[in-house]
Every structure is written in C-alpha cells, then in structure tokens.
Amino acid sequence: MEDRAAQLDELIMELSALCDLLAHDSRCEWRRHFVSCLRQAxxxxxxxxxxxxxxxxxxxxxxxxxxxxxxxxxxxxxHGRLIAGMEALDEASGRVYQAALALRVIAARD
Incomplete structure (x- = not known):
C-alpha cells in the first residue's frame, strides 16, 4: 500500500509552490481556493x-x-504580458493536480 502520509506531504509541497506562484498576480481569484486547500491539507x-x-x-x-x-x-x-514569476504555472498546476489524484482511491468493482 502506498504511503498516504508521504502523498499528503507531496500535495502540501505542491500546493504551497502553486500558492507562491499565484501570489504574483494580486488579481488572481484562484489563489484563495488553493490556500484553503493547503490549510486543509x-x-x-x-x-x-x-x-x-x-x-x-x-x-x-x-x-x-x-x-x-x-x-x-x-x-x-x-497589460498584454505574462506576469513575471508565472512562467512555471502550467507545470506547478499539473503537479498539484497529479498529487491530488494520487491521494484518491477508487474502489475496485466486482
């Protein structure tokens, strides 16, 4: 069985990195959601x-x-330009999604 604590730690690390990236955009409404998820984690x-x-x-x-x-x-x-510091957003959000998916268990069907 996979180590759920290690997977949870991975999600915390990835959420923290994503929240740090999103902080570069003061108008980003999504950051609040990810900060809330980070606190829950x-x-x-x-x-x-x-x-x-x-x-x-x-x-x-x-x-x-x-x-x-x-x-x-x-x-x-x-102003028509990528906000400085946001270059790794796609990779960071992908890592968050994958880390969250890893925590999920799908029950086997008979």
Whole structure:
C-alpha cells in the first residue's frame, strides 16, 4: 500500500509552490481556493486522517480543474504580458493536480 502520509506531504509541497506562484498576480481569484486547500491539507497532516478525508481533500483540489470558467482557463497576463514569476504555472498546476489524484482511491468493482 502506498504511503498516504508521504502523498499528503507531496500535495502540501505542491500546493504551497502553486500558492507562491499565484501570489504574483494580486488579481488572481484562484489563489484563495488553493490556500484553503493547503490549510486543509496541513490540518489533515497534523492529525490522524482516514481515506474518506483524503478523498474529500483531493476532490476539493481537483474540482477547479476542467470545464469552462475553470482554473485551466486562468491566464496570468497583465497589460498584454505574462506576469513575471508565472512562467512555471502550467507545470506547478499539473503537479498539484497529479498529487491530488494520487491521494484518491477508487474502489475496485466486482
């Protein structure tokens, strides 16, 4: 069985990096969501946690990816230019998504 604590630590690290990147754009409305998820993840890491709690956290993180008007549509531009410091946004958001997905368990069907 995979080490859920290590996976949770990985998600915390990736969320923290993404929040730091998003701080470069003072108008970014998505940062609040990811900071909230980071706080939830940190709280889970500090206490004994169960799989349903990890699944809820994973779902919360992943809920803003995909579909019209989602975080995937966010473009960090100001005055027609990429905001300085945001060059790694795609990679960082991809790592957050993958780390959240790793926490999720899909029950096997008979």
């Amino acid at each position: 940190e709280a889970l890491a500090a206490t004994p946690h169960d799989q349903p709690s990890l699944n809820m956290l994973s779902g919360s993180v992943m809920s803003v990816f995909g579909g019209m008007g989602s975080f995937n549509d966010y473009v960090p531009f100001k």
